[in-house]
Amino acid sequence: MPIKYAVPPYRYAAPLKRSLTDSGIEVLTALPPDAHALISNGIITAGLVPIFMLIDGKLQPAPGPMVYSEAETMSVLVVSRNPVPLRECGSIAASPESRSAVAYLGIVMDRAGIKSRIITGFSANAGLLLSVYRCALVLGDEALKARTSFHVVADVGELVRDVLGINPVYAATGARDASIDLSHIRPIPIDEDAAETSRITGISLDEAKRYHESIKLGYDEAKLSTALRTLAELLNESPK
Known part of the structure; x- marks a missing residue:
């Protein structure tokens, strides 16, 4: 077959x-x-x-x-319009197709005592999400594009490796x-x-x-x- x-x-x-x-x-x-x-x-x-x-x-x-990836992923990112630490994001709007990235980020923030809240965003586009929210979790090509226009708050792959100790x-x-x-x-x-x-x-x-x-x-x-x-x-x- x-x-x-x-x-x-x-x-x-x-x-x-x-x-x-x-x-x-x-x-x-x-x-x-x-x-x-x-x-x-x-x-x-x-x-x-x-x-x-x-x-x-x-x-x-x-x-x-x-x-x-081994750690850095480059296309699973939390981004913002201005430099801001992850713990000060408040609400993080996640691209609607996010599943594993949301799970990883939620676990990492819980382990680190970060109170920022992850919500399902209305778009996969970083610019649109950041027009409403302080930080956004974006994936794939949209994340790569966001690297050229916005501040990278965190690479989720690096967070997973550093906090959880796994690839x-x-x-x-x-x-x-x-x-x-x-x-x-x-x-x-x-x-x-x-x-x-x-x-x-x-x-x-x-x-x-x-x-x-x-x-x-x-x-x-x-x-x-x-x-x-x-x-x-x-x-x-x-x-x-």
Whole structure:
């Protein structure tokens, strides 16, 4: 049976789309939360879903592509119009598609005793969110664009590494069929990926190269299991 796999519409996914296509896998575009619904309803075989949404057991975390970094992520950011420490943000408006980033940020702030409140924003655009709120949590290409116009309050990946001591894993392959194995997919960025990312987002070519090098897309069983276990334990400890 042909495999249909959902990939996010973000620039970091360009090497993944290429690798999947080269392996004969049909690629569809969907935000990770939407991919979860498509897989659950049997419309597609597998796809990148928020790691936070793999904890409840409705989908199986399958060997296959992931989205993680060693620490700095560059495209999961809290931003503001003016320099402000995270603890003084007050309300942080999160991009509506945020799932894992919201969970990580909430846990980190709780651990650090930061009282800023995370709310679901009305847009993925940093400028629109910051027209109403002091700080915004933005993802993907919007976060890269925001780096050129706004102040970076925090890189969520760095916070996760510094406070929780784990590599931030944001999304992983989810499937209903536990036998799915796409661990052979090993995306590798090429120069054209960085050039196009720079053109679309406005960050420099050097920054774009660093970005594609920092975002890891291959399967790492140890990092995935550690992140799933840690996130589940910490969410269970957090006040409801």
